[in-house]
Amino acid sequence: MAGPWFTIQRDGEGWQTLGQVWISDGARDLQGKIEVKVDLERVETVF
């Protein structure tokens, strides 16, 4: 996908919308919503 899209996200916030794009299967063109989700990896440590 062509961008760029940029966002700042809180850990575990869930889906966040970045923007809209046109998507097509060659027969129909539809608007598409781009979403992203990020979860920080909490690792077991010796601390």
Added chain:
Amino acid sequence: MSRNFSQSRGSLIFIGVCLGLAARYILGAPAEDEAPKMEIDRPFEPVQVSDEVETKVGAVSAARPEELLSGLVPPIKLPAQTNTLVLREGKYQAQYFPQEIAFTHGEAAQFEAHGTQLCASGCAASRHPTGELSVARYWELISQLDSGPMAETNDALEELIFFGSQTRRYINVNGFGDLNSDWAGFLGKQLACSHAEISIRVTDEEGTVRTWVEPTLVPFDRRHVFKMKTNALQSLVTSGTVKRVGLNHAWIRL
């Protein structure tokens, strides 16, 4: 008639043998073990293995003598990655974090640097690495750390986490200074987080998900290309970077 045929056949064999002997006498007979000469064009010189290399391999090989005699190449054991964390008098004073082994990523992601420098800021610029954390600034932030809460409102904590791998390196070299064990443990635990799980999806206006990336683990600060799954859409990839910028926040650039 059959007698004439036998005589002519015998004559032919005799003449053939005579011609063969004559040719051998004139041209000379080849030696028994002489093979046709072939010249091999070698583009590279054969590798010369020095004694030093053999010594090094031998030093780390745990193979028994009978295994070496069998002609099998024994496995080479790499040095174990040990955690050299040592807590002394409430301070962690030895190497704290293992080296940057944290570049593993999920199957859907592939590391791909953008230009000759890594874009570690999560923005769209190709050559925009995170700035440098100086030693002086590191100690300044460490000294300010325990004057605030263990929360995202603590600016020193946010900045130390923003510099992630640089902070880890300073801790490995210099330790935590005068931080008490509670703070050292808290900061160490936060900095041990080196990855995030990223998910991407594009949903059309009818509510159908047309392309997506299932939760995929990526290290911070490194641009990855994601192979996206599709539904009634041509195959496509998306690239992006995740940068951790604080206790609870990350920048994402796609």
